[in-house]
Amino acid sequence: MKVAIIGLGTMGWMYASRLARMDGIQLAGAYDRSAAKAEAFSSQYGTRVFDTFEQLMTEGNPDVVCITLPTFLHKEYVLKTARLGKHVICEKPLAVRPEDAAEMVQACEKQQVKLFVCHVARFFPENQNLKKTIESGQIGKIGIAHAKRAGTNPSLASSWYSDETRSGGIIMDLMIHDIDLMRWMIGDIRSVYTMSRRSSNVHVALVTLQFHNDAVANIEAYWGYPGPFTTAVEIAGSGGVIFSDNQSTQPYTIQRMNPSSDVAEAIQVPGDSSLHDPYFAELSHFLTCIRTGDEPIITTIDAVKAVEIAAAAILSGNTGLPVTI
Structure with a gap:
């Protein structure tokens, strides 16, 4: 081919x-x-x-x-x-x-x-493992999720990034990874609400997603982050919590509630994303x-939905109001 x-x-x-x-x-x-x-x-x-x-x-x-x-x-x-x-x-x-x-x-x-x-992001093994764990029911009904993605500010190197009519800005370019991941893992999204702050070198966007199944996700995207490129996901359900971050040596961790003692038990799952090339x-x-x-x-439906949700988040940031999808 x-x-x-x-x-x-x-x-x-x-x-x-x-x-x-x-x-x-x-x-x-x-x-x-x-x-x-x-x-x-x-x-x-x-x-x-x-x-x-x-x-x-x-x-x-x-x-x-x-x-x-x-x-x-x-x-x-x-x-x-x-x-x-x-x-x-x-x-x-x-x-x-x-x-x-x-x-x-x-x-x-x-x-x-x-x-x-x-x-x-769907091809990173830790994200695939998160989805499989959710689908298996190990952490119960999903209630709330958090995701973070932080890195350098590309608009300082390439001017088209700073023109949101051409790049879509931080939400369309960076946060869209986690918008797609949350929809893939949790379900269809009902509404979005955005807060955004920026300076000459830094742009941070915080978006709350409300899902049709009543789950809520808070997503952070950060251009101009002074540390290493960072991603993190945490998803909590009625039976436990699962989390992953790219700064950890563990691909992801599950903490499940022990019904007899109400004490969380950590289960470390082996694996190393460095052995797998997602691209x-x-x-x-x-x-x-x-x-x-x-x-x-x-x-293609997933790809269009991601753009629709990101565009709604941008609109919410511009108006200060929640936007229904």
Whole structure:
């Protein structure tokens, strides 16, 4: 299967390094407007970087196109790629505006091409284990959840991030990971409420999600965090609590209530996410779905819902009012 890459920023290189190791996958070429990036990429992977998108599509003739461009360019290139009958793997978020995301899905369906959206957090083993534990009923009915994601401020390095009409800002770009995770693990979301604070270097957003099953999740996203990149999830139910964070040597921990003593008992579950590459797993999964026709772990409905919820959270932050989904 021949795979092309559009956009040679951080994620374009990330995809290429994984695709190059996959059996049965050939890098059909790439496209980026930067001559310096093109030269470096061609040298690294021994594949041609074309002068135009159209030339890549004609001469490279890929079966699948990975779109790793800035968010505001996703729609243009997904629509172009779909019209040419090529399958699409698009980096998250699918779009900044929900109506654009829906249009992109409809265009791919009309052209009968597959569209996959890379919400890679679903492919981290600790998150998969959290979901399995919830589904097993070990911690009972979910009541409240907390999630945190904190890292450097990308708007200080790339100006398009600071323009929320192009990036969607911290909620659409960073928090959307945890919005999707919470919906995946707990269920559909009924309403959102947002508080946000920012300075020249720091932006923090706090969002409360209310679910149709009456659970509540509080999510924090932090650009400009002075420490290492940090993620954490804690989900409490009627029978216990499960939590995970990327700074711990343990992939995740369950604490369950002992009915006879009301004392929590910690159960440490073995495993090490460093032995598993979620980006490799994600791309491999999508390519397998193209071959087999299987339903992917994240569907286009999931991707559009994530954009819708993130957009509602942004609206809530702007108005100071809760927003019903």
